[in-house]
Amino acid sequence: MSSDLAQLTSYKMFIGGEWVDAASGRSFESLSPFTGQAWATMPDGEEGDVDRAVEAAQAVLDNPDWKRMPPIQRGRLLRRLGELLREHAEHLAQVETRDNGKLIREMLGQAKALPNYYEYFAGLADKILGETIPLENTAIFNYTLREPIGVVAIITPWNSPLLLLSFSLAAALAAGNAIIAKPSEYASASTLEFAKLVEQAGFPKGVFNVVTGFGKTTGGALVGHPGVSKVVFTGGADTGRIIARVASANITPVLLELGGKSPNIVFADASIPDAVNGCIAGIFAASGQTCLAGSRLFLDEDIYGEFLERLVARVKTIRLGDPSLMESEMGPMATTDQLRKVEDLVASALNEGATLLYGGKRPDDPSLGQGWFFLPTIFTDMGSDMRLAQEEVFGPVLAVMKFRDENEVIARANETRYGLAAGIWTNDVKRAHRVARELKAGTVWINTYRALTYASPFGGYKQSGYGRELGVDAIKEFTQVKSVWVNLSDTVPDPFVIR
Numbered sequence: 104m105s106s107d108l109a110q111l112t113s114y115k116m117f118i119g120g121e122w123v124d125a126a127s128g129r130s131f132e133s134l135s136p137f138t139g140q141a142w143a144t145m146p147d148g149e150e151g152d153v154d155r156a157v158e159a160a161q162a163v164l165d166n167p168d169w170k171r172m173p174p175i176q177r178g179r180l181l182r183r184l185g186e187l188l189r190e191h192a193e194h195l196a197q198v199e200t201r202d203n204g205k206l207i208r209e210m211l212g213q214a215k216a217l218p219n220y221y222e223y224f225a226g227l228a229d230k231i232l233g234e235t236i237p238l239e240n241t242a243i244f245n246y247t248l249r250e251p252i253g254v255v256a257i258i259t260p261w262n263s264p265l266l267l268l269s270f271s272l273a274a275a276l277a278a279g280n281a282i283i284a285k286p287s288e289y290a291s292a293s294t295l296e297f298a299k300l301v302e303q304a305g306f307p308k309g310v311f312n313v314v315t316g317f318g319k320t321t322g323g324a325l326v327g328h329p330g331v332s333k334v335v336f337t338g339g340a341d342t343g344r345i346i347a348r349v350a351s352a353n354i355t356p357v358l359l360e361l362g363g364k365s366p367n368i369v370f371a372d373a374s375i376p377d378a379v380n381g382c383i384a385g386i387f388a389a390s391g392q393t394c395l396a397g398s399r400l401f402l403d404e405d406i407y408g409e410f411l412e413r414l415v416a417r418v419k420t421i422r423l424g425d426p427s428l429m430e431s432e433m434g435p436m437a438t439t440d441q442l443r444k445v446e447d448l449v450a451s452a453l454n455e456g457a458t459l460l461y462g463g464k465r466p467d468d469p470s471l472g473q474g475w476f477f478l479p480t481i482f483t484d485m486g487s488d489m490r491l492a493q494e495e496v497f498g499p500v501l502a503v504m505k506f507r508d509e510n511e512v513i514a515r516a517n518e519t520r521y522g523l524a525a526g527i528w529t530n531d532v533k534r535a536h537r538v539a540r541e542l543k544a545g546t547v548w549i550n551t552y553r554a555l556t557y558a559s560p561f562g563g564y565k566q567s568g569y570g571r572e573l574g575v576d577a578i579k580e581f582t583q584v585k586s587v588w589v590n591l592s593d594t595v596p597d598p599f600v601i602r
């Protein structure tokens with residue numbers, strides 16, 4: 104596990120338990136968002152490599168070592184993986200920070216949480232139960248079996264590679280599937296480091312495979328492959344649409360975890376210091392590069408001025424810096440494309456007449472010169488139809504809006520095509536639950552924001568996606584149901600009527 108981070112590291116893919124280059128021999132460079140320099144090379148996989156991975160995954164599904172492995176043993180392997188992840192959390196976090204530029208404190212927090220995901224689903228591996236169905240005809244015994252779906256492709260984005268992989272991988276492994284992971288071309292390294300731990304944990308060869316490469320080519324080949332039985336995709340809504348379309352050719356089911364334009368709503372009776380803190384956690388943590396970003400802030404008009412004053416005072420003190428240092432609070436954008444997208448949406452907000460309250464540009468600090476940084480940015484006087492109020496930025500840009508009453512803010516908060524998450528800040532317990540029911544979002548936080556755990560279901564309403572990861576029901580996403588009928592009667596029935 105001790106790859107020397109000071110040198111250009113040359114990674115290989117993990118297919119059928121072997122570490123391999125792309126069949127074409129081609130590779131591409133992975134850049135550090137802090138230095139803008141290449142730090143590693145990745146195999147540039149294509150159709151042939153995907154074919155090999157699918158074959159390996161299909162083979163292990165028929166291999167008694169995996170097919171007949173007692174579920175309690177699958178649980179033990181998952182627990183062993185959890186232990187290895189705990190031992191190597193720091194290394195994995197360093198690799199992620201190097202690759203995607205997100206803060207070490209954030210990536211370390213995520214890496215330290217990973218073992219829980221595997222341990223939680225380890226406990227479920229031997230509790231995947233069928234049902235007995237009480238039928239009218241008591242001479243028939245009817246029961247269900249929950250079986251693995253087959254080959255599951257998991258396509259992840261660059262912002263939290265291992266956490267988002269684990270959102271579905273832990274449940275998919277617990278249910279006995281074989282997996283092909285396709286990490287983002289911008290941050291593939293940690294998934295390959297993770298694969299070393301899967302290998303050490305002792306999973307049979309082919310249970311977990313990683314193919315690296317670009318979205319359209321490697322990702323496209325995987326999604327369109329007839330040997331893939333389910334696709335899990337986390338990423339942008341436009342890519343999600345393409346993936347659902349390509350997968351439909353083989354009637355391959357898809358679980359989509361897409362973007363958001365999540366509202367954070369602060370009522371006048373809220374604890375203002377808590378709400379300011381939650382608002383910052385919502386949009387400036389991770390430099391806004393999270394699908395959960397609380398990118399629309401709705402402020403009750405009675406506290407509007409006071410709240411913004413406090414917010415700006417704290418935002419001014421946010422420390423932008425080297426993401427590998429624990430004291431840094433905001434790192435760079437992960438890619439130059441992302442930086443350009445942020446700049447484009449900021450320009451459009453200015454053109455559409457929004458007021459720039461803070462930020463709006465790259466920082467002047469020369470010590471940040473090589474990195475793809477953008478200042479924390481706040482816009483007020485936002486109209487609901489402005490691009491910045493509707494489009495996901497995936498950057499540190501907050502759109503602030505003022506509201507008068509509860510019904511009005513509910514309607515406006517729901518006024519986007521997304522529905523991933525929402526925050527409510529109030530000390531009125533009745534209002535809190537009333538509003539939670541009205542918001543069209545898969546996750547609603549009351550007096551907190553950006554809280555997640557393996558035990559609670561996660562997914563989107565509307566165009567934020569479909570399917571649910573995490574929690575006990577996630578096992579259902581990775582199993583299929585078989586209904587088995589047993590005739591116990593001694594009489595011979597009429598063959599020409601349905602039985």
Ligand code: ADP
Binds near residue numbers: 340
């Ligand atoms: P972001 O990471 O900015 O959300 P995407 O949604 O484009 O960007 O990418 C998320 C993941 O989807 C990455 O692993 C990427 O390689 C992959 N991907 C992008 N386009 C496609 C595609 N057409 N088919 C399959 N995978 C894709």
